[in-house]
Amino acid sequence: MDRAHALGHHLAERGVHVVSGGALGVDGAAHRGALAGRGTTTVVLGSGLDVLYPVRHAPLFCEILAQRGTLAGMLPDGTAPRAGTFPQRNQLIAALADVVIVVEADVRSGSLSTAAAARRFGRVVAAWPGSRGCERLLAAGAAVVESCGDAELALAGTPRRPESGASGAIDPIAKQVQDAIANGAVGIDEIVRRTGLTVRVVLRALPMIERMQ
Numbered sequence: 277m278d279r280a281h282a283l284g285h286h287l288a289e290r291g292v293h294v295v296s297g298g299a300l301g302v303d304g305a306a307h308r309g310a311l312a313g314r315g316t317t318t319v320v321l322g323s324g325l326d327v328l329y330p331v332r333h334a335p336l337f338c339e340i341l342a343q344r345g346t347l348a349g350m351l352p353d354g355t356a357p358r359a360g361t362f363p364q365r366n367q368l369i370a371a372l373a374d375v376v377i378v379v380e381a382d383v384r385s386g387s388l389s390t391a392a393a394a395r396r397f398g399r400v401v402a403a404w405p406g407s408r409g410c411e412r413l414l415a416a417g418a419a420v421v422e423s424c425g426d427a428e429l430a431l432a433g434t435p436r437r438p439e440s441g442a443s444g445a446i447d448p449i450a451k452q453v454q455d456a457i458a459n460g461a462v463g464i465d466e467i468v469r470r471t472g473l474t475v476r477v478v479l480r481a482l483p484m485i486e487r488m489q
Contacts, residue, residue: 277302279404280379281309286424288315292431295320295372297365297386298337300330302379307336311343318346318372322365324355348372363389370394375430377402377421381409391418402430411479414438438480449473450481457485 284294284306294310296303298319310317317340321329325347328334337347350368351361366386370376370393378401381387388409391401402419403410414420419435421427426436456470467478 277305280305281312283377283379283421283424283427284309284315284317285313287427287431288313288317290428291315293318295369297322297362297369297390298330298333300332304333304336306379307340307345310345311339314343316343316345318348320365320369320372321347321349321351321357322361323349323357324351324353325349326353327356329357362386366390367393370397370399373399375400375402375427375435377404377427377430378410378413378418379404379421380407381413383408383412385409388413400430400433400435402427402435405476408475408479411476415479415481415483417483449477450485453478453481454485 280302288294288310292315294306294315294317296306296319298304298307298321307317307319319337319340323329328337341347348368350364355361363386366389370390373394376391376394376399378387378391391413394401400419401413402421403413404421405411405414419430420438421430429436452471452473453467456467461467461470464475464478468475471478
């Protein structure tokens with residue numbers, strides 16, 4: 277949440293319009309950061325515009341409107357939020373964005389659906405290393421954001437990419453993972469147990485293995 281707030285604050289100060297989903301946690305932190313940076317921000321709701329959700333964020337949404345921000349959505353008035361409305365919401369977030377930055381995500385996080393939609397729309401996708409979902413995005417080629425400067429690079433069209441192994445040689449870590457799979461390891465947890473590597477390292481190695489095959 278601190279990272280999301282810092283990014284929202286820094287970018288809003290520089291005239292960047294911050295878009296997020298209004299949810300508790302990282303979303304709310306990004307919106308509050310934008311307000312603290314005296315900028316504008318858009319909340320994309322997974323409900324009708326007259327059904328403020330989460331209810332705890334109703335005061336935040338009112339503050340956003342008072343500071344020339346926006347509430348947006350695709351659903352008719354009176355529509356209550358439910359599981360199926362949030363993937364729709366995430367697609368709209370991706371469509372409105374120039375760059376989608378995932379600050380934290382588990383492997384089943386809705387943020388990953390936003391990132392997937394962003395890729396379909398040709399947007400830049402970036403992730404902050406450290407959580408399993410973000411490591412999966414980085415392994416699939418997302419840009420790296422570990423500072424406000426990295427976010428600016430992504431917006432400028434020159435995103436920082438994860439460091440890769442030396443060309444022309446098999447990366448030794450990828451070889452460890454490949455050997456574990458060849459010896460019967462099934463699934464990330466089993467590969468981690470057999471190799472002693474972290475989940476983060478294993479996820480980054482998997483695309484290298486696919487390219488070697």
